[in-house]
Amino acid sequence: MILNGDEIIDYHNKGLIKIDPWNEKAVGTNSYDVRLGDTLTIYDEECLNPRKENRSHQEKINEYGWVMKAGDFVLGHTLEYNENLADDLVPMIEGRSSIARLGLTIHVSAGFGDVKFCGHWTLEIQAAVNIKIYAGMPIGQLFWVRTNKTNRCYKGKYLGQRGAVPSKLFLETTPIISEVKPNDLPTL
Numbered sequence: 001m002i003l004n005g006d007e008i009i010d011y012h013n014k015g016l017i018k019i020d021p022w023n024e025k026a027v028g029t030n031s032y033d034v035r036l037g038d039t040l041t042i043y044d045e046e047c048l049n050p051r052k053e054n055r056s057h058q059e060k061i062n063e064y065g066w067v068m069k070a071g072d073f074v075l076g077h078t079l080e081y082n083e084n085l086a087d088d089l090v091p092m093i094e095g096r097s098s099i100a101r102l103g104l105t106i107h108v109s110a111g112f113g114d115v116k117f118c119g120h121w122t123l124e125i126q127a128a129v130n131i132k133i134y135a136g137m138p139i140g141q142l143f144w145v146r147t148n149k150t151n152r153c154y155k156g157k158y159l160g161q162r163g164a165v166p167s168k169l170f171l172e173t174t175p176i177i178s179e180v181k182p183n184d185l186p187t188l
Contacts (some may be wrong), residue, residue: 004030005027011144016114021079033140034080034141035080035140040060040075040125043073067131076123078093089146094143095139099140108124116164
């Protein structure tokens, strides 16, 4: 069951859902509106490789905004830092419909959190059309799904993340076969 707005406020008042900065006006019918933080992480690699740490750099969004061209992909983050301390809530994030109607998605496939996840939410922002984005603009909505209590709480590599954090998949992948270089391939 998804928490409604009154339940979100109740969990917040009990210290089980923490959002910094908290703004009760951001509580909707069954979600909490979040804004875009001021830093983007941009990959520097032409081809991303999940078996290694990919080079990236960070850019600040200034007061004039950041222009994304159709097809661009960047990592952003929520302005709000979220701590989920209840052992029976799964946090999730979705884009706001107003953002989607402008051709912007805020997650490629990672809109699902884990019980007791804490941190800024990293956003996988992709533009379908040319669009300008601004720090502090409404970008998404957090919501919480009630689940059975569990002792299997999130303790992963993104716990407590601050800002837009690049993929750390390389920390958990092991090569099944050695990496083949193009010159090593047989010719036909």
